[in-house]
Structures are given as structure tokens and as C-alpha cells.
Amino acid sequence: MTDQSNEPANLRHDWASPAFKANLSRRRRKETGLRLLGLSAIGLAFLMLGILMWTLISGGTQAFRQTHVTLDVPISAQMVDVADPARGNYRGVIAEAMQLTFPDAPEDRMRALSGILSNAAQFVLRDRVVDDPELIGQTVQIRVPVSDTYDQLNKGNVNEGSDESTRRLNDADIAAFRQLEAEGRITLPINWALIGNADSRFPELAGLKGAIIGSFYALLVCFLISFPLGIGAAIYLEEFAPRNRLSDVIEVNINNLAAVPSVVFGLLGLAVFLNYLGMPRSAPFVGGLVLALMTLPTIIIATRAALKAVPPSIREAALGVGASKQQVVFGHVLPLAMPGILTGTIIGLAQALGETAPLLLIGMNAFVTAAPSTPFDASTALPTQIFIWADSPERGFVARTSAAILVLLGFLVLMNAIAIFLRNKFERRW
Structure with missing residues (x-):
């Protein structure tokens, strides 16, 4: 051990000096203040969420009876x-x-x-x-x-x-x-008509059956189109596409499309699907097409991230035993990346379920008193039904608006819970 008493005065360090203690105390105060600021932000967020949920529950529970x-x-x-x-x-x-x-x-x-x-x-x-x-x-x-x-x-x-x-x-x-x-x-009694009836001009008769079925058809069309196209595009861009200026431009545009406001996709659907192609207005099929365009960038980005997460050693081992590039991707890489792909897909569909603006622009806010039997029948969706009821002057529609929001939140929570379950069940740590 060095004897500091024999060191020159200009080389001697006093780690317990008043300046050091003041500096240390100041750093600790800043750290404590930062922690309190973070806790305050979390507490404020939970407070606002609690106020929102209390408002919806207190206003919407009456509609369930x-x-x-x-x-x-x-x-x-x-x-x-x-x-x-x-x-x-x-x-x-x-x-x-x-x-x-x-x-x-x-x-x-x-x-x-x-x-x-x-x-x-x-x-x-x-x-x-x-x-x-x-x-x-x-x-x-x-x-x-x-x-x-x-x-x-x-x-x-x-x-x-x-x-x-x-x-x-x-x-x-x-x-x-x-x-x-x-x-x-x-x-x-319990108001089963809220789920079993379609829309009506009378609040006591209005229900969500048509909106629920319309949302189901729209999400089904969205899934059948965006899931295979999104995965196919992501596999090609990540595994097969050459790294050149064209692929870089495509990648940048895909990332930009993921940030485009949903109303832009609604305008695109109005101009192309309704005005140019003459597809039926207010139909869940058209709504599904618009939602598929909006969901595609999300699925592509999530799929590429899941493919990147697969260790390169998997590819190298498969190639080392004589597998082709296609066999490596579809036989080894894609199955290992599928949990992440499914999680991203479900989150993208959950986002599409809550979109209102693109569906309003293609007419899915029409007053429809019968549930659709096919994706080509006129219908509403849960978000647009909420929009319609929120604009109604009758007192009964106020409670039904909150109840419809609770139903929509229930579906969103269920879809996110499925995504978390799939991620935890099939996730592999490398």
C-alpha cells in the first residue's frame, strides 16, 4: 500500500474533500429527482388511464342492462x-x-x-x-x-x-x-340485444351485431391479403433481394408507409376501389382491402425483424449440409421466425380493428339495420358504429357509445393477449 504521507503535496488526492462531497451530494440529488420525475410520469399516466376507464365503465355499464x-x-x-x-x-x-x-x-x-x-x-x-x-x-x-x-x-x-x-x-x-x-x-335484465341486435334509430333496440360481423369480415379480408403478401415481401427483401440502390429505396418507402396517416389509405381506397373499380360502397370487403394496404408495412417490418433475429449459424449449418437457399429459408429460418411474425401480424390486425378514418371515407358509417351475410353487403364496423352513436342526440346512445368502446377495447385486449401468449409459448432465446 502506498503511503500518501510521503507523496508530494501536488500529487496527493483527498477523496473526502468538501468539494468531492458537494459534487457527490449534487449528483445524488439529481438522480433522486430523475427517479421522482419518472415515477410521477408513470403515476400521471396511470391516473389518466384510470379516469378514462372509470368514465367509460361508469357511463357504459348502464347500456348492458x-x-x-x-x-x-x-x-x-x-x-x-x-x-x-x-x-x-x-x-x-x-x-x-x-x-x-x-x-x-x-x-x-x-x-x-x-x-x-x-x-x-x-x-x-x-x-x-x-x-x-x-x-x-x-x-x-x-x-x-x-x-x-x-x-x-x-x-x-x-x-x-x-x-x-x-x-x-x-x-x-x-x-x-x-x-x-x-x-x-x-x-x-341483462341487455343481450346490445350484442344480438343490429343498429336502430331507437336506443333501446340498437345493438352491435352488424358492426361486430362487419369488423370480422373486414379483418378476415385484411388477414387473407396482408398476411401472405407481407410475409412474401419480407422474405424476398431479407433473404433473396440483392443489396443495391433499388432495394434500399423499397425499404425506405416501406418504413415511410408505416408512418402514413390512416386517412390517406382511406382516400386511396375511395379513389381506386370505389370510384375507379366501382366496388360496392360500405362493404366490409372494400374495408378489408383498405385495411390490408394499411397493415402491409407493419407486417413486412415485423417479419423482417423476426427473420433477422434468427442466428446466422442456423443458415450456415443448413447450407453446410447441402441445403439450397430456398430450403434454408422455408425449412429452417421461417419456422423459427414464425412466433415473431404471428405476434407482429396480430398487433397489426389489432391496429386495423381500431381504425376509423379509412372506413368512414369508404362509407362504412351508413345506417344499416341488418347484419351483413356476406363481405359484399353494406355494413358498419365497431369504430364507425361508435362514431355514429356518438353523434346521436338521444340520451340512450351516450351509454351505448361507452359500451361499444368497452366492447372494442375487449377485442383489442384479447388480440394483444393472444399475441403475448404466442410470443411467450414459441419464443426461443439464442
Whole structure:
């Protein structure tokens, strides 16, 4: 050990000097401040995410339940034809049932009391009679949804203590609904129509069936086009293409296309697929084509990254035993890179599922009351359905907009969970 006492004064170092301690203390304060700044940023991000999720959940959970009323409906042969039950006067049958439910109500009040029921009441009764014509001449009990205004009343969204002129329901309307509630006719079951019905102008009848099927068809077309083309392009560029100026230009443009706003792809689809080729407007097939163009760069980049991650020793070993270049790529490299390719593909499809702008430009925001049976039928998609409902003035569509966002987020979380599962299950560490 060196004895510092024998060293010259100009070479002696005092590591515990006040200047060193001050410098060390300053560095530690900066490090602590940086950590606190990072934790604050993470905390703020979680706070904003929590506020967003709380807003969606608190606003959307009401749409997952729908108020129903139970009625005793006498089906007379004068109102419904036994030979053809589908042509019966079911609106009149429902009106008679409401008169029996409120026997003391004056005639001029019956029209307002009939407004308690949704417009679907007559169709619910019609379908039941068509399925069982023997119900004609009997009194049946049916459960039908109430209109949106009374649904909001039952869910506590109507201030009964406010001035009557500021409410859509007057005191007599509220009293009639409370009478039904006191008789045990009002229930609040799970709203399966939110998933099982297509869109409607009436909030209590509107559902996501058409949008879900439309999104499925669009993603199916997107996958069938972008997956093989993206993988093929990536394999050629990474394994077979010569390294020259042309391949560099292609690679740069692919990276640039991945950053192009989605509305540009929508304009491309509008100009080429609709205006030039004359494809059907609002069709999931056209939407899938547009989403495929948008997803292709993502799949190509992800596939090339997965191919690069395969160690060169795999290629060299296969070539060393006499395998051709094609056999090396498709027999050894591609199977090992497939987990990364699938992960990138699913993430790209999840991104396509949430895109709205390109689908709006090709007309997938039309009012369609029936679910599509083929990819060429007019339809909406989940993002465009959310856009339509968010622009509707009725109070019931506000909750349904939040509920639709929750459904969309559920599909996105599911797709990302599948991607994480595939990555963890098939990932190999070299």
C-alpha cells in the first residue's frame, strides 16, 4: 500500500474533500429527482388511464342492462288472422293490452301511456304468434323493452324533482311508470340485444351485431391479403433481394408507409376501389382491402425483424449440409421466425380493428339495420358504429357509445393477449 504521507503535496488526492462531497451530494440529488420525475410520469399516466376507464365503465355499464315491462296481452281473432298471423294488427293488440293495464286512464292519455313501450313491442308479439299460432284467442304474457325515456327514468337519469317543463316526462307519465313498478311489471335484465341486435334509430333496440360481423369480415379480408403478401415481401427483401440502390429505396418507402396517416389509405381506397373499380360502397370487403394496404408495412417490418433475429449459424449449418437457399429459408429460418411474425401480424390486425378514418371515407358509417351475410353487403364496423352513436342526440346512445368502446377495447385486449401468449409459448432465446 502506498503511503500518501510521503507523496508530494501536488500529487496527493483527498477523496473526502468538501468539494468531492458537494459534487457527490449534487449528483445524488439529481438522480433522486430523475427517479421522482419518472415515477410521477408513470403515476400521471396511470391516473389518466384510470379516469378514462372509470368514465367509460361508469357511463357504459348502464347500456348492458335494459328496462323491460311485462304485459298481459289478449290476442283476439278479430285483430290477428289465423290463416296468416304475420299480417295481424299487432299495434292495436298492444294498445288494447295497455288499456287493460290502465283501465282508469282517460282516452286522451292512452297515446302517452303507449309511449312507455318500445316500438319493438308489436314485433315481439308478432314473432311469438307466428311461431305459435295457437296463441290466437288466448291471453299471453310478454316482456318487452320500454322506450329510452322511461329506461333513463328507471336508471335514475331523470331528475324527478326538477321543474316539470324541463323534463321530457311529466308527473303523470312518471306516476304511470311507478304504478307499473309497484305492480312488479318492471324488470332490469341483462341487455343481450346490445350484442344480438343490429343498429336502430331507437336506443333501446340498437345493438352491435352488424358492426361486430362487419369488423370480422373486414379483418378476415385484411388477414387473407396482408398476411401472405407481407410475409412474401419480407422474405424476398431479407433473404433473396440483392443489396443495391433499388432495394434500399423499397425499404425506405416501406418504413415511410408505416408512418402514413390512416386517412390517406382511406382516400386511396375511395379513389381506386370505389370510384375507379366501382366496388360496392360500405362493404366490409372494400374495408378489408383498405385495411390490408394499411397493415402491409407493419407486417413486412415485423417479419423482417423476426427473420433477422434468427442466428446466422442456423443458415450456415443448413447450407453446410447441402441445403439450397430456398430450403434454408422455408425449412429452417421461417419456422423459427414464425412466433415473431404471428405476434407482429396480430398487433397489426389489432391496429386495423381500431381504425376509423379509412372506413368512414369508404362509407362504412351508413345506417344499416341488418347484419351483413356476406363481405359484399353494406355494413358498419365497431369504430364507425361508435362514431355514429356518438353523434346521436338521444340520451340512450351516450351509454351505448361507452359500451361499444368497452366492447372494442375487449377485442383489442384479447388480440394483444393472444399475441403475448404466442410470443411467450414459441419464443426461443439464442
